Amino acid sequence: MDSKIRFDILTLFPESVDAILHVSILGRAEAKGLIETRSHQIRDFTTNKQMQVDDYPYGGGRGAIMQADPLYRCWEYVIKTYGPGRTIYLSPCGRVFNQEIAKELAREWEHIILICGHYEGVDERFLEECVDEEISIGDYVLTGGEIAAAAVTDAVCRLIPGVLPDSECYENESHWNGLLEYPQYSRPAVWHDREVPAVLLSGHHAKVDEWRLKESYKRTMRRRPDLFAKFDESKLITKSDKRILREAREEFENNI
Secondary structure (H helix, E strand, C coil): CCCCEEEEEEECCHHHHHHHHCCHHHHHHHHCCCEEEEEEEHHHHCCCCCCCCEECCCCCCCCCEECHHHHHHHHHHHHHHHCCCEEEEEEEEEEECCHHHHHHHHHHCCEEEEEECECCCECHHHHHHHCCEEEECCCCCCCECHHHHHHHHHHHHCCCECCECCCHHHHCCCCCCCCCCCCCCCCCCEECCEECCHHHHCCCHHHHHHHHHHHHHHHHHHHCHHHHCCCCHHHCCCHHHHHHHHHHHHHHHCCC
16 A cells, blocks of 8 residues: 555535644645645535535424535545545444554555535435445534544544654554553653652663553553453563563552
């Protein structure tokens, strides 16, 4: 797979997506040609002068439904102009997005098309014909798919080689290996009478690495026991690795 990845986002509010995805790290990565993110105004593909994209739901009920045809015309334009890709509808009914799914998308797809819904949802016929899968960013409902689309795009793009300075920038972060990240500190060494842990000032890199791993275990045990319950201890091979986990458990149980 080419290391470059392309995102096309179908939305009623392209300015909100662009404001997030064309600045900072992702903006610099796009300037380098490592990623491409494009937003497309669905209203531009309507066929009536009112540029209507929604209508009342069959069967009654409150609100309105995004119509299949404007979405299809926009989607078809993207496919014909930029080529086929993985089409994803951002929906609270989809599988819940996590780091593993971000890795999967970064690894398996060069082109991803994201559909941002609004109102009470999208005509099911469009989903059946054009969408490969639905993804949710959590068990709650937003007013539109733009925030979810930006979150998915950001999480995937930062895994593309060259977007971040080094793979360590994301491999040591929360959720990469099923654990939460260890606590971080910066200058000054004492702030509001709170001191940086002495080991971080020791210059002993092996001890620092050991402390960080142990703190990562303890933080996961304390804050996300559901995550820690899934941690695969069988991948711990060395005596040192097993010792660190054992000590982390003991310290957690003693509230150290």
